[in-house]
Amino acid sequence: MTVTDAPRVRPADPAADPAADSRARRRAARERELALPHGWLSLAGFHWLPSRPEPLPGVPGLWLADEAGAHLRPAEADGPLVQGPDVVAGAYDGDVPEGGSVQVGTFLPVGREPLDRAGDPTTGETAAVAIELVRRTGRLAIRLRDPHARARLDFAGVPAFDHDPSWDLEAPVRLYEAPRDVVVGAARPGLVHRLQAVGEVDLTRGDRTVTLLLTGAPGAAPTLLFSDEAPGVAPWRTARPELPEGLAPGATGVARLDLNDALNLPYAFSDHGTCPAPPPGNHVPFAVTAGERSPR
Incomplete structure (x- = not known):
């Protein structure tokens, strides 16, 4: 199933239950946002940057990080090159503050069409992979957002408890x-x-x-x-x-x-999130049977 085939939330009759209709609309908006081409369902890789120029799995170019930030340089016999407003001739130099992220650019994997069966031009769909530069605990990494990520292609909604x-x-x-x-x-x-x-x-x-x-x-x-x-x-x-x-x-x-x-x-x-855990002691010692369930 592609994401474009995912079932749509059918809102309740607003005349019968306006609150239920509002909840259904919020749920539908939440799932549309998750399923954007480079939304959270598209996370497909996370790679710490090395201190010397090296290739990274499935990513064009040679990458490194030093005191000045992150650097991308073209590699010999590279297929696709990273494209983006801050990428010049396949090269990039940039940084991001602690806890931050910025999209460096995008690339189209070899053999993939810019818009294919996973794409929908009416919604601004793209099949290009986005490269996101992140800094976490003082280290720089790149994270890939791929519209063809399995979690996105198989998405049919987030499971949730019934409203209580x-x-x-x-x-x-x-x-x-x-x-x-x-x-x-x-x-x-x-x-x-x-x-x-x-x-x-x-x-x-x-x-x-x-x-x-x-x-x-x-x-x-x-x-x-x-x-x-x-x-x-x-x-x-x-x-x-x-x-x-x-x-x-x-x-x-x-x-x-x-x-x-x-x-x-x-x-x-996905396995590529870096989300903060709860503060120490923020455990509820009983079951909160409300809200979203685990999607995996």
Whole structure:
């Protein structure tokens, strides 16, 4: 099955249930974004850059990283060359800050048509592979985004629990006066992420309550990274509590936390994600049977 054959979410009759229709539309938009040609379903490779010019599996050119950043040079008898606004005659020099990423360019594998049966010109489809430069834990790597990635071609939607209103919670929240640095692990072994904890939220289910850290940037919508005891879910997921309007640093309030909207991070769809793990202690000691299930 190609991604263009994936079943479409049929929204509920808005006259009968406007809330269900809104949820269906959000779900359809989420799945369209995942399935973009270079979206998260297209991750197909991750390669640390060497210190001397070397070829990388399935990638045109010779690559290296030094104190100045990443460098691409043409290789003898190269087939396809990397194309892009910052690539000149097959060469590239550039850098990216810690935790960042930038698309270096694209290339078309030998024998692949620019638009083939996996492509749809009406949606801006392309069969070219994108090369993304990333810096993680001080090291530079390239990550490949291939429209022909198996996860994308086989995609038929993200499995999820049925909507359950009981998981739409009112959750006490406390914002810190100033962010606190926290170091967490990552989906890829050997990496760490340095996040900022901006507050805490209390999640209650029945007679059980757990206090979890919220991360993010001051003034921005915070993120809740959490793991839980539900079967058939990714090792951790993410949710976004809706804070009371105008809640200032150092203040307390009650947030809306709808765990039906809990999402998988990109690492759940492939082996090439570098997503941050939850802060220490952000484990819910019961099953959160809401939101997205594991896609693999």
